[in-house]
Amino acid sequence: MLARVASNLFWLNRYLQRVENTSRLIRVHANLLMDLPSANPAVSWLPLVSITGSDQAFNDLGTTSDETGICNFLISDLENPGSLASNLNIINANLRSTRDCMSTDLYEAIKSLCNQGRTRAIKNLSTNSRQDLLKFFELQSHVISGAMSSTISRDTGYLFLQAGGLLERADMTTRILDVHAANLLPVDDISDLVPFENLQWVSVLRSLSAFQMYMKHVRKPVNGSDALSFLLQNKQLPHAFLYCLHGLTHCIGTIESNNNNANQPNEITELGNLIEQVKHADIAVLARNKQLLHEFIDQLQVALIDISGTIASRYFPPLDLKSS
Amino acid sequence: MTKYSSPTSDEVFLSDGSPRPAAHALINYLSQLSGSDLAERKRAAELSIKQMGITFTVYSDGGNIDRDWPFDIIPRVVDAEEWDKIKYGLIQRLEALNCFINDLYNDQQIIADGVVPASLLETSCNFREQCRGHKPRYGVWAHICGSDLVRDQDDVMYVLEDNLRVPSGVSYMIENREVMKRTLPEVFSSCQILPVDDYVANLGQMLRSLSEESEPVLCVLTPGVYNSAYFEHSFLARELGAELVEGRDLVVDTNECVYLRNVDGLKKVDVIYRRIDDEFLDPECFNPESTLGVPGLMRAWRAGNVAIANAPGAGVADDKVIYSYVPDIIRYYLKEEPLIDNVPTYRCEDSEQRQFVLDNIEKLVVKPANESGGYGLLIGPHSTEEQRAETRANILADPRNYVAQPTLAISTSPTLVDETLVPRHVDLRPFILQSDVTTVTTGGLTRVALVEGSLIVNSSQGGGSKDTWVVQSGAASAGPPENRSGATSVQSQSQTQAQSQKQSNTRPQSSITGTGQS
Numbered sequence: 099m100l101a102r103v104a105s106n107l108f109w110l111n112r113y114l115q116r117v118e119n120t121s122r123l124i125r126v127h128a129n130l131l132m133d134l135p136s137a138n139p140a141v142s143w144l145p146l147v148s149i150t151g152s153d154q155a156f157n158d159l160g161t162t163s164d165e166t167g168i169c170n171f172l173i174s175d176l177e178n179p180g181s182l183a184s185n186l187n188i189i190n191a192n193l194r195s196t197r198d199c200m201s202t203d204l205y206e207a208i209k210s211l212c213n214q215g216r217t218r219a220i221k222n223l224s225t226n227s228r229q230d231l232l233k234f235f236e237l238q239s240h241v242i243s244g245a246m247s248s249t250i251s252r253d254t255g256y257l258f259l260q261a262g263g264l265l266e267r268a269d270m271t272t273r274i275l276d277v278h279a280a281n282l283l284p285v286d287d288i289s290d291l292v293p294f295e296n297l298q299w300v301s302v303l304r305s306l307s308a309f310q311m312y313m314k315h316v317r318k319p320v321n322g323s324d325a326l327s328f329l330l331q332n333k334q335l336p337h338a339f340l341y342c343l344h345g346l347t348h349c350i351g352t353i354e355s356n357n358n359n360a361n362q363p364n365e366i367t368e369l370g371n372l373i374e375q376v377k378h379a380d381i382a383v384l385a386r387n388k389q390l391l392h393e394f395i396d397q398l399q400v401a402l403i404d405i406s407g408t409i410a411s412r413y414f415p416p417l418d419l420k421s422s
Numbered sequence: 423m424t425k426y427s428s429p430t431s432d433e434v435f436l437s438d439g440s441p442r443p444a445a446h447a448l449i450n451y452l453s454q455l456s457g458s459d460l461a462e463r464k465r466a467a468e469l470s471i472k473q474m475g476i477t478f479t480v481y482s483d484g485g486n487i488d489r490d491w492p493f494d495i496i497p498r499v500v501d502a503e504e505w506d507k508i509k510y511g512l513i514q515r516l517e518a519l520n521c522f523i524n525d526l527y528n529d530q531q532i533i534a535d536g537v538v539p540a541s542l543l544e545t546s547c548n549f550r551e552q553c554r555g556h557k558p559r560y561g562v563w564a565h566i567c568g569s570d571l572v573r574d575q576d577d578v579m580y581v582l583e584d585n586l587r588v589p590s591g592v593s594y595m596i597e598n599r600e601v602m603k604r605t606l607p608e609v610f611s612s613c614q615i616l617p618v619d620d621y622v623a624n625l626g627q628m629l630r631s632l633s634e635e636s637e638p639v640l641c642v643l644t645p646g647v648y649n650s651a652y653f654e655h656s657f658l659a660r661e662l663g664a665e666l667v668e669g670r671d672l673v674v675d676t677n678e679c680v681y682l683r684n685v686d687g688l689k690k691v692d693v694i695y696r697r698i699d700d701e702f703l704d705p706e707c708f709n710p711e712s713t714l715g716v717p718g719l720m721r722a723w724r725a726g727n728v729a730i731a732n733a734p735g736a737g738v739a740d741d742k743v744i745y746s747y748v749p750d751i752i753r754y755y756l757k758e759e760p761l762i763d764n765v766p767t768y769r770c771e772d773s774e775q776r777q778f779v780l781d782n783i784e785k786l787v788v789k790p791a792n793e794s795g796g797y798g799l800l801i802g803p804h805s806t807e808e809q810r811a812e813t814r815a816n817i818l819a820d821p822r823n824y825v826a827q828p829t830l831a832i833s834t835s836p837t838l839v840d841e842t843l844v845p846r847h848v849d850l851r852p853f854i855l856q857s858d859v860t861t862v863t864t865g866g867l868t869r870v871a872l873v874e875g876s877l878i879v880n881s882s883q884g885g886g887s888k889d890t891w892v893v894q895s896g897a898a899s900a901g902p903p904e905n906r907s908g909a910t911s912v913q914s915q916s917q918t919q920a921q922s923q924k925q926s927n928t929r930p931q932s933s934i935t936g937t938g939q940s
Binding site for chain 2: 191
């Protein structure tokens with residue numbers, strides 16, 4: 099498999115995951131806001147800008163921080179490189195070089211996400227059509243992962259697709275936890291929001307499609323500690339951090355065993371270390387102290403960046419002229 | 423349809439308004455459909471094209487650079503008997519051209535014998551000194567040729583030009599057929615339409631035959647995702663099972679072999695189907711600014727470690743002045759008369775012919791010798807005084823670089839415009855492959871000028887395309903193939919969950935006995 103194409107596949111699925119997760123995030127956030135007292139200044143759309151890591155772009159563009167402004171910024175604004183519309187453009191361009199690795203079903207599913215999405219992601223959508231559009235992105239993403247799972251051979255290309263998707267999902271889980279759990283929960287200062295704390299944890303779970311699975315497997319009322327443990331340490335929930343890391347470990351191992359390259363270790367050290375760190379984290383303490391939680395999640399994100407860097411330097415750069 | 427009338431010869435209808443014999447079944451079928459039925463089918467075809475992602479690329483379109491392929495659902499029909507003659511003419515032509523190219527880069531016997539003047543070569547911008555003395559396998563340089571054919575009002579097919587550099591369009595020929603099967607499926611059963619999709623198998627076989635390896639590694643070398651023919655590069659790579667590579671994916675090692683940069687290291691490449699022009703192939707050898715190419719590729723090719731199709735330098739015969747010598751070239755190398763005619767061509771280099779061109783420019787088509795895609799062309803009868811003056815000046819400044827031909831009344835084919843069939847001008851581009859054997863596509867890509875009266879068929883300039891049906895007219899009147907009735911094979915039913923639960927209640931016992939007995 100060509101290194102350039104492998105890199106494109108890895109990133110293709112990262113962007114696809116990003117579209118799915120960002121869509122769900124905006125939709126769930128809108129639903130949460132309907133339940134919260136709107137007069138409170140701490141309740142706003144701004145956390146979404148931080149979660150998607152676009153504070154800088156947001157300030158540069160001088161977008162208004164009301165619902166319309168932020169939704170335009172996140173959904174349709176092509177000047178925001180992280181908007182859904184920008185993501186779709188990147189996916190569309192990426193598709194040109196990865197098409198020959200795909201089945202027709204998969205290609206047509208992604209093409210339809212881009213075509214329809216780019217037509218419908220316009221400015222100042224009504225709340226109703228905005229929610230419809232976001233739901234479309236989520237459902238079409240499921241069509242895409244269905245096509246990926248049932249029409250592609252488990253070859254090296256597939257493994258890079260998977261690796262990209264898992265890494266992105268792990269990243270998104272930490273972002274949602276970080277902002278929702280730490281920043282959006284000013285329980286220390288504003289006591290009248292306390293009754294809503296659990297409501298916000300429900301929203302975090304829903305943002306990760308994890309609420310029903312939480313109810314089914316944890317079987318306790320939603321609370322910070324259990325929710326945090328479920329989202330970080332569970333090995334069966336597709337959006338749980340550890341689930342993603344285990345999947346990634348498996349992908350890398352299989353890529354290496356396909357490669358038959360004796361010089362390379364068949365694992366990534368940083369990945370193993372990160373798994374140990376999360377497995378042994380003291381969740382109860384983290385759930386009570388938002389500063390500690392924030393610092394912990396920061397470490398996880400730095401580790402993910404390192405892992406992505408290791409994958410890129412091991413598989414994607416132009417190789418030097420060493421006859422193999 | 424009764425009002426249909428062509429200003430020249432037509433591919434489907436004869437001058438008396440009746441269909442050509444090969445088109446009987448098609449016209450019978452179409453006459454059962456109303457205008458709105460046809461328009462509906464056209465919309466369905468356009469949807470298929472969108473879904474299948476059949477596009478061509480336009481540079482200046484900003485973010486949205488892919489346009490859907492413009493397609494007309496009324497096929498152009500060619501009689502299989504006529505096609506057979508054209509096919510042999512095309513094979514003869516390419517085989518002679520390859521003898522010519524091989525001769526030019528080696529002994530230059532044809533120049534010594536005075537059939538082609540030496541001056542022609544000295545002024546050719548596609549003759550590559552770097553290729554002198556090379557002897558590619560089978561003596562073949564142009565492995566893939568796309569020749570443009572047109573039919574004049576006298577009903578004769580002419581070769582208009584031979585594209586020997588990086589001819590494109592074949593993927594659209596194959597996809598057009600696919601779209602037609604989705605759009606007018608009924609008519610395929612009443613008509614003996616010869617299939618077109620053996621091209622890719624022939625192409626694969628031809629490319630593999632260029633290497634001595636038993637399972638050679640093939641790749642398609644593209645200039646990249648923004649090239650106007652990128653769709654085709656990607657299509658062919660997928661269909662061939664070849665790697666689609668850009669220059670930066672390849673590297674030439676000190677052993678003068680070409681390698682792919684793979685995730686697990688370097689892998690040797692045996693055959694490169696290149697879709698980039700000579701000048702950009704190798705910055706060491708040609709344009710040093712080129713970032714599309716592969717440094718050292720020419721060294722590897724000359725050392726015989728990699729085959730390149732078409733070979734570098736093959737474009738020397740893709741020159742409109744050399745075109746005018748093709749009938750002589752065929753007679754010289756093959757000792758045969760040409761089976762397909764050339765369009766009569768005036769060489770501006772020759773002072774007598776040049777004067778004729780300058781005096782009659784308003785009746786002629788003037789072409790630069792080395793442009794493709796219809797650029798720099800002057801169509802005399804459709805030109806302004808200003809354009810003619812400019813072209814006259816260009817000819818006088820560089821006579822070697824211009825030829826002129828009479829303006830042909832090229833044929834039309836019925837095309838659907840707003841629910842009615844109207845005549846639109848068409849050409850035909852078959853593709854010819856040569857290595858140890860020579861093969862020709864069944865028909866080719868029919869391009870159509872969608873604008874009324876226009877003669878320009880290029881997709882970048884308002885052209886579209888049609889499916890091309892080579893039809894056995896003898897069989898056309900025969901009825902539909904026998905009804906494959908009675909699906910007699912009885913398939914076992916799909917298992918249901920209920921069944922499986924019932925079975926799982928009984929299975930343990932039988933499986934125990936099973937293992938006991940074995």
